[in-house]
Amino acid sequence: MSAVMKEVAEVYLGPGEFRFATCPTRLRTILGSCVAITLWHPQRKIGGMCHFMLPSRVRCSTALNGMYADEAIELFIRQARAHHTKPEEYQLKLFGGGEMFPELQRHVAFGDVARSNVNAALEMAALYRLDLIAQDMGSTGHRSIIFDLCTGDVWVRHQPIRTLH
Structure with missing residues (x-):
């Protein structure tokens, strides 16, 4: 007996990218201070992921951009509605926001991007x-x-930075 296996589409998301898809798809990304949002509808087996870089921006255009947390969430909401589902029917998982240069934090004047991204998510x-x-x-x-x-399912491999004292 041989089982029929569906080929799984593998999609890599770079910084600022957003993707909404269906089974059989696997979405991948690599995060530092950025945050990935995953939304999944357990009954319909649809959902998406974004890789946002910053909490928000001053809107200079009407086009939504997955680089920003507030706009990425709006992209998810629109996709949920376009698929005749409600956003609250989805399971949300959040990942990332790792400080990439912890030894520089006390010397940087522009704030902690990683912490801002975590808070925004x-x-x-x-x-x-x-x-x-x-x-x-x-x-x-x-x-x-x-x-x-x-x-x-979301699989995470976390590689913390080892600091030298």
């Missing part, structure tokens, strides 16, 4: 009343993320 989840079921954010270093739209 949590604020967007609360604002839109999304079902946050898992998160792996903060600390230092980078994370590799794989999101399987058939199961809703």
